[in-house]
Amino acid sequence: MNLYPAVDRLTRPLMNRAYTIRHIGAERVPATGPVVLAANHESILDPWFLGTATPRQVHYFTKSELFRYPVLKQILQGLGCIPVRRNGDRGRAIDAGVDVLARGEVVGVFPQGTCLPHRDRPFRRGAARLALAAGAPLVPVLLVGTERSIQPRTRRIGFPQVTIVVGEPLRTNDDEPTREAANELTERLELAIAELRKPYGPPDHKWFDDR
Secondary structure (H helix, E strand, C coil): CCCCCHHHHHHHHHHHHHCCCEEHHHHCCCCCCCCCEEECCCCHHHHHHHHHCCCCCEEEEEEEHHHHHHHHHHHHHCCCCEEECCCCCHHHHHHHHHHHHCCCEEECCCCCCCEEEEEEEECCHHHHHHHHHHHCEEEEEEEEEEEEEEECCCCECCCCCEEEEECCCCCCCCCCCCCCHHHHHHHHHHHHHHHHHHCCCCCCCCCCCCC
């Protein structure tokens, strides 16, 4: 059973109201066909924020350990989550993500990995590999202010205004999903998100440790 539409109808208005979310360039997310959304990751609420960038269902990779619990497993499966083992299972996870994209759906990825309280972290190749393997556009997304909603590690809670900026899709041009192609596309993605960030300046150090 697909739980995503019901959960989205409940949480989307609550998120928009609590954080006065402002969307810029959301029309750049393709309305149909396979899409990989790739965003910076600075809060545990980022999947919910990223999901508001499009009315389409977004599938997220989720650590496989959470699927061990029967009730939680049913919920995660109902939300369309894709299980991934953090050590040694990334190829299988990419295959699962490609299957979702082959159905013409949307996959959300945070290339920096686990959310952490510092921004200067390299982007991993997973989002690029997925987009290349599926021949799907890779859409850069900047999340601004989410670190002040629930800050990683400290769990400080706030209700800032959040801005979500969607960049121009990066086309894969049917490139072979080689390591070199994935590295090049990852560099383009990281630069695109850095460009989107420029108008917003440095983080609020009262809430965010960028060291």
